[in-house]
Amino acid sequence: MPAEQIEALIKAALPDATVEMEALVEDNDHWLARVTSDAFSGKSRIQQHKMVFAALGDRMGGELHALQLHTSVPN
Incomplete structure (x- = not known):
């Protein structure tokens, strides 16, 4: 699953989110996502x-094998 698609799904659920994607392996299947949103307050x-x-739904474990998350509230 491409980073852009993951980012779009997260932003659809959390419109104010800032999402930074980093490939952990160059296979479009293992990602690190840094997500910042006021919704996490x-x-x-x-x-x-x-x-x-929840934003990614049933894609986790299917199209998207591994996603490491770092979540935070904006400073």
Whole structure:
């Protein structure tokens, strides 16, 4: 799954999000995503990650094999 598609799915669910994608392996299947959003305010890290995974739906484990997440609230 290309980085642009992952970014678009995340931004569709979290419109204010800033998403930075980094390939962990050059196979379009293993990514690191740094996601910053005001929507994460007051949420635990687990809740933040669940929000991102919900945006990706059933693509996780299928089209997208591995996604490492770093989530944060804007400074």
